[in-house]
Amino acid sequence: MTDAADAEWTVARHLADKPDFAIALYHRFIEMVEAVGPFTYAVSKSTITLKGKRRGFAGAHPVQSGLRGYFDLQRVVSDARISSSAPFSNRLFVHYFRIESADQLDHRFAEWLREAYAVGNGAHIR
Incomplete structure (x- = not known):
């Protein structure tokens, strides 16, 4: 049975x-x-998941030390902000990130979000 409080996440x-x-x-x-x-x-x-036309592509939630989340890409990226990455499917890799300051949300991070957004709209199945 689902507790009513668990069903009301916003x-x-x-x-x-x-x-x-x-x-x-x-x-x-x-x-x-x-x-x-x-x-x-x-x-x-x-988490708070963001969904495109086809699927979820990223998610995030604030924590005491900053922001934690993930995004899905069709390739693996390596960066200090990425705590881990793993295959999600044959064509997708989930990347878990940790952000602790605003300067970490830079142009490179924005590019990863653009790529993830394309995944959310089906780029990985074309």
């Missing part, structure tokens, strides 16, 4: 009681994705 609930700088990082992350194109939210207890 963006606001994820932001509650988090440090201001972590909330600011989350909002900057969302702005970066909004600059790429429209998406929908799927909010669960573990």
Whole structure:
């Protein structure tokens, strides 16, 4: 049986009681994705997932030390912000990231989000 409180996860609930700088990082992350194109939210207890026309492509949630999340790419990238990456399918790799300061949400990170957004719209099945 599902507890009613578990069924009511919202963006606001994820932001509650988090440090201001972590909330600011989350909002900057969302702005970066909004600059790429429209998406929908799927909010669960573990994360705030961003979905394209075909599938979820990224997700994030603020934590005490900053922002944690993931994005799906058709290739593996290596960077200090990426804590781990693993095959999700034959054509996709999930990348888990840790962001602790606004300067880490740079042009390179924006490019990864553009690539992930394309995955959310089906680029990996073409």
